[in-house]
Amino acid sequence: MFFRPRLMASLHAVPLPLVQGVSAFLLRQILERHSGLLDRLGAFKETRFAFVPTDLPFCFLVDPARTTIKxxxxxxxxxxxxxxxxxxxxxxxxxxxxxxGDAVFFSRRLTVTGDMESVLALRNALDDCDIDVTEMIAKAAGPLRPMLKSLMVSLRKQALTSEGLSWN
Known part of the structure; x- marks a missing residue:
């Protein structure tokens, strides 16, 4: 687990509206930069996707048809x-x-339940989008952008290294 127990304990105190606001901001940024992303889901645009980070006290529901995240x-x-x-x-x-994604799934680092075909459609829709979450967050930081970007890139590299993976 990348997040240390103390940090995890403190995340329980984070107000849910703050988490909701940040996740909604990121979804808006992704959809602004990649306007065709949801269209690439095709018949699976009506699918509701839950994302459950095992190392956070939060989970997220993405509803592509309504372009919402909760x-x-x-x-x-x-x-x-x-x-x-x-x-x-x-x-x-x-x-x-x-x-x-295939290697991660078959190594059992990731669990997928429910409509597997829709998850594959989502993965295919995300291919070639070049999403960079660290850039989206850093851009919102104004003059602190370079410092924040550097910090987040370092943290994501450490996080994946702790999972035994390297960043492509």
Whole structure:
């Protein structure tokens, strides 16, 4: 687990509206930069995807048809058609297309339940998008952008290294 126990304990105190706001901001940024992303889901655009980071006290429900993301505390049950569960760094790396999704799935670092075909459609839709979450967050930091970007790139590299993976 990349996030240390003390950090995990402090994340329980983070207000859910803050988590919701950050996740909604990131979804808006992704969709602005990659406007055709949801169209690439085709018939699976109506699928609701749950993402459950194993190292965070939060989980997320993405509804492509309504272009929404909702954050929940993990104790909340999410009604989703497909669920992807794994460490946060790995989930972000997959969204950014920086690790091999098949290798991660077959190595059991990632758990997929529900509609597997829709998850494959999502993975294919994300291919070639060149999503960079660190850049999106850093860009919002204004003059602190270079410092924040450097810090986040370093953290993501450490996180994947702790998972035994390298960043492509």
């Amino acid at each position: 954050a929940f505390r993990k104790r909340h049950t999410i009604a989703a058609d497909a669920t992807v569960e794994g460490p946060l760094a790995l989930l972000l790396a997959l969204a950014e297309g920086r690790v091999d």
